[in-house]
Amino acid sequence: MQVRQLSLKGRALRLLGGREHSRAELERKLAPHEQEPGQLQRVLDELQAKGFICEERVMESVLNRRAAKLGAGRIRQELMEKGLGAELVGQAMQQLRGTELERAREVWRRKFGEIPQDAAERARQARFLASRGFGGEVIRRILAGGADEE
Template identity: 30%
Template sequence: MDDNQTNKEASDQEKLAQEKRDQDKCTHLAYGLLVRREHARQELYWKLKQRPSCKHVDLDVLLNQLEAENYLSDERYTEVAVRYDISKGYGPIKIAYRLREKGVNEVYIRRYLYAEDIEWSLLIATVRQKRFGIAIPNDLKDRVKQSRFLAGRGFTTDMIKNELSL
């Protein structure tokens, strides 16, 4: 019985040590991902969940800790992502879709996507002119082509109509 109990205690200690190593690896991995770029909470959760060292780690506790230390912030991620996508020429529909895919709260999406300092009319004009030139198309075929392109970029129907003066 003594040998059996000693083996069980050693096994328990080994298991606890392995859990601690996994926790440390997972925490280190999370910090590493956040150093490279901002992440949404849900996005980071999904990435960590796929890692073998994070399988048995309570990720909610880890993510709460990262938020408390201000390393992880959905609001900050949203602000950065909106600015980045605007710089790439995407409209509000596509940006909102991409943020929802990452699990970002709708409140943050609305706050940063519809901020007063975003000039959507200027952006859509710049995107259209970069692709098609300055001239507004006269024939229906070219208007449809440009409309489809702008819709694919995530601009609203109203924005497209205003840009093409339909």
């Protein structure tokens, strides 16, 4: 039985069928399969012109999938790793800013649910929230307890 090699375009479409990918992600993933110089750029240009690659959709996809669990810091990092431009990353951060405290409080509530009783527990909860990408001021307000409820 003969195994047929997927074309670069076929590989790109298969990746895009799974989830949204940025152009930079596709370049990284498909570069090892490029058989002639410039081939990958031509394929990606064609897919972008036809609307298969859209940086705004990548941003929205990340926000929809990750915002309920992660803070703006971690999401910013993910978007930058995906190769999105500074303007789009800034736009995403603007969208997240208004809900950061509420989202962090929900993540904290699901994991812990009660105010820490000692310094060690407080530090553990703070580390958890920081590892999720929430900022210091947000963490402080959550661990301060009910007095800060909005």
